[in-house]
Amino acid sequence: SQKIEQNSEALNIQEGKTATLTCNYTNYSPAYLQWYRQDPGRGPVFLLLIRENEKEKRKERLKVTFDTTLKQSLFHITASQPADSATYLCALDPSSGDKLTFGTGTRLAVRP
Amino acid sequence: ETGVTQTPRHLVMGMTNKKSLKCEQHLGHNAMYWYKQSAKKPLELMFVYNFKEQTENNSVPSRFSPECPNSSHLFLHLHTLQPEDSALYLCASSQLGQGANGYTFGSGTRLTVV
Numbered sequence: 652s653q654k655i656e657q658n659s660e661a662l663n664i665q666e667g668k669t670a671t672l673t674c675n676y677t678n679y680s681p682a683y684l685q686w687y688r689q690d691p692g693r694g695p696v697f698l699l700l701i702r703e704n705e706k707e708k709r710k711e712r713l714k715v716t717f718d719t720t721l722k723q724s725l726f727h728i729t730a731s732q733p734a735d736s737a738t739y740l741c742a743l744d745p746s747s748g749d750k751l752t753f754g755t756g757t758r759l760a761v762r763p
Numbered sequence: 764e765t766g767v768t769q770t771p772r773h774l775v776m777g778m779t780n781k782k783s784l785k786c787e788q789h790l791g792h793n794a795m796y797w798y799k800q801s802a803k804k805p806l807e808l809m810f811v812y813n814f815k816e817q818t819e820n821n822s823v824p825s826r827f828s829p830e831c832p833n834s835s836h837l838f839l840h841l842h843t844l845q846p847e848d849s850a851l852y853l854c855a856s857s858q859l860g861q862g863a864n865g866y867t868f869g870s871g872t873r874l875t876v877v
């Protein structure tokens with residue numbers, strides 16, 4: 652069956668360091684991969700989208716890589732800040748755009 | 764405010780009640796979605812409306828009934844729910860047909876079934 656795996660344990664890092672979150676998937680051939688941020692009690696907020704033929708995408712302090720051979724995406728936040736503390740969700744899209752499937756998310760805590 | 768508004772924010776209902784969740788988007792998107800988010804579980808896609816037509820129903824029990832009267836509004840009608848239906852219900856919208864786009868989510872309705 653299709654599976655999207657994100658580290659369920661929280662990631663704790665020091666302010667200023669780079670946070671790296673991992674998304675692995677099996678039995679899936681996504682055309683697109685998306686990353687979202689979710690704060691407690693709120694809906695997810697879209698951050699970045701990367702296509703299957705793209706290796707890397709950047710937006711300000713964020714960087715996403717997509718390796719379709721390894722079936723893995725890495726999400727990096729450079730120069731992390733306490734305000735970056737949240738849960739980050741990986742989501743896969745088969746191609747149609749209307750069947751986005753989410754992972755369970757990884758909670759990031761950035762210490763001052 | 765994300766452009767997707769959900770009401771109410773919180774709802775407590777008994778198992779014999781009937782209630783409705785409302786979602787409204789002001790983004791001009793042509794697709795709307797209902798997701799369920801339970802603790803320690805990934806978001807579960809419940810229903811998809813594409814150009815007002817329901818295109819997905821992921822084996823959702825009939826006690827959940829969606830309605831999409833126009834491309835800006837989406838409802839989720841609830842009746843005879845079970846305690847395990849308690850969760851955060853999220854509405855989202857997106858623009859289909861112009862390449863891949865991210866979803867815009869509302870803040871959700873926190874539902875508690877007692």
